[in-house]
Amino acid sequence: MSEYTYSELDAMAHSNIKSLAMQKCKHENKPTSWCQTTRKHKLIMFILGKHNPFSEDKDTVPAPAPTPAPNPAPSTPPAGSLEDMLAERVADKIGDDIYKKNEEMRDAFIDEVKQSQEEVGKMIDQKVSHLQRPIVVKINDVETKVPEGLKHKQFTRVLKTLKTFKRVWLCGPSGTGKSHLVEQCAEALGFKAENNTYQYLKGSAGVTEAHMTGRMTFDGTFIDGVVSNTFRDGKFLCLDEFDAFDANAGLIFNSVFDNQGIISTPNDKDNPHVMKHENFHVAVCSNTWGDGTDFEFAGRGQLDLATLDRLQLQKVYVDYDKNIERALVGDFSELAEMFWSLRAKCDENHINRTISTRCFLDGQKWRLAGDSNRQILDTFTKNWTKEELDKVDIKSIKREYK
Numbered sequence: 348m349s350e351y352t353y354s355e356l357d358a359m360a361h362s363n364i365k366s367l368a369m370q371k372c373k374h375e376n377k378p379t380s381w382c383q384t385t386r387k388h389k390l391i392m393f394i395l396g397k398h399n400p401f402s403e404d405k406d407t408v409p410a411p412a413p414t415p416a417p418n419p420a421p422s423t424p425p426a427g428s429l430e431d432m433l434a435e436r437v438a439d440k441i442g443d444d445i446y447k448k449n450e451e452m453r454d455a456f457i458d459e460v461k462q463s464q465e466e467v468g469k470m471i472d473q474k475v476s477h478l479q480r481p482i483v484v485k486i487n488d489v490e491t492k493v494p495e496g497l498k499h500k501q502f503t504r505v506l507k508t509l510k511t512f513k514r515v516w517l518c519g520p521s522g523t524g525k526s527h528l529v530e531q532c533a534e535a536l537g538f539k540a541e542n543n544t545y546q547y548l549k550g551s552a553g554v555t556e557a558h559m560t561g562r563m564t565f566d567g568t569f570i571d572g573v574v575s576n577t578f579r580d581g582k583f584l585c586l587d588e589f590d591a592f593d594a595n596a597g598l599i600f601n602s603v604f605d606n607q608g609i610i611s612t613p614n615d616k617d618n619p620h621v622m623k624h625e626n627f628h629v630a631v632c633s634n635t636w637g638d639g640t641d642f643e644f645a646g647r648g649q650l651d652l653a654t655l656d657r658l659q660l661q662k663v664y665v666d667y668d669k670n671i672e673r674a675l676v677g678d679f680s681e682l683a684e685m686f687w688s689l690r691a692k693c694d695e696n697h698i699n700r701t702i703s704t705r706c707f708l709d710g711q712k713w714r715l716a717g718d719s720n721r722q723i724l725d726t727f728t729k730n731w732t733k734e735e736l737d738k739v740d741i742k743s744i745k746r747e748y749k
Contacts, residue, residue, distance in 0.1 A: 351394065351395070353391060361387045367390075368390045369382050371393065381400055499668050505532050510536070513627065515529075517632045518664055519634070520701065522701060523668070523704060524665070529585045533628070545582065546584050548587070550587065551588065552591070554592060558572055558573065559572045560574060562614050569615045577627060581624030581625065589632060598651075609622055609623065668704070675711060676714075679720075682720055690702040696739060698738060700731070710723050719749060720749060
């Protein structure tokens with residue numbers, strides 16, 4: 348094959364050159380596949396013996412760039428040398444400065460947090476002290492000084508009604524502190540349970556006429572009733588759950604509230620009638636205005652129209668007082684926010700669940716015992732239905748008030 352010159356081979360077709368190159372490869376026991384992809388010039392040079400494709404490394408990897416020589420490590424000064432002592436002093440100085448700076452930042456942060464806590468505490472104390480401050484109620488130029496302690500926002504109105512009419516009707520949701528408010532007003536007027544001048548009677552179907560106006564024992568001894576006793580001796584009478592009394596009690600209450608000043612005591616043979624003392628005061632508490640049973644307050648009776656007429660202008664609505672509820676939770680303000688949020692969502696979705704003022708006091712006790720807001724909420728809603736929990740979006744409340 349070497350008898351060809353370059354010019355002769357170059358004049359041939361590329362396909363013929365491939366054939367000649369492949370023949371030479373077979374003669375020399377070399378692979379032929381490379382001939383199909385090699386340019387004509389290299390094939391001619393191979394045929395002429397001036398190019399050996401098998402001696403080249405076709406997969407040659409570019410030589411890696413030379414790795415720069417690492418910077419020589421700084422020489423460590425020998426222990427105890429001047430350089431060693433200086434390095435140690437510099438390191439100590441830098442370390443002390445960083446430590447002092449961290450300490451200063453930490454102290455500044457703690458002082459800022461303490462200051463914020465003190466400011467919040469002062470705000471709470473001012474709010475509570477405002478609620479607890481002595482109240483002076485002036486009616487017809489006569490002043491009444493009220494003992495210290497948390498007072499409901501309707502305190503003054505209830506006290507004024509009692510001083511004007513000597514009777515009052517408090518109505519409102521369960522757990523708003525109605526009976527406690529009555530007791531505070533009674534104390535402001537000089538009536539106390541400790542000296543037996545304040546009497547309390549809770550309404551139910553089991554309270555009979557004998558409980559109210561007295562009964563005769565088997566040996567002929569007359570036992571005075573709660574109503575007749577307070578009526579005669581000029582005491583303070585609180586009738587709680589007023590709309591839960593038996594309907595027959597209404598006849599007795601009509602006599603208690605009217606201006607005639609006399610009630611019947613049929614079981615007292617010696618004194619079948621009792622005259623009203625001029626200092627007699629009475630307050631009634633209820634969850635309804637006497638219209639009868641509703642879905643929320645079962646077992647409530649419809650009050651006699653004559654009874655309702657005697658209390659038309661002595662009615663005071665007692666709702667939840669957020670100032671008192673905020674004071675009851677102490678430092679746990681988020682607890683109050685959580686209960687208010689839950690109460691609002693219950694109202695919006697017409698869910699008949701009571702979030703009373705008592706919950707705030709009990710919740711604060713649980714927080715002091717170590718429970719989180721979420722644990723308190725789980726306990727409070729344990730008997731709620733899934734539908735109720737979904738309506739108030741209980742998951743979002745738990746996320747917001749952990």
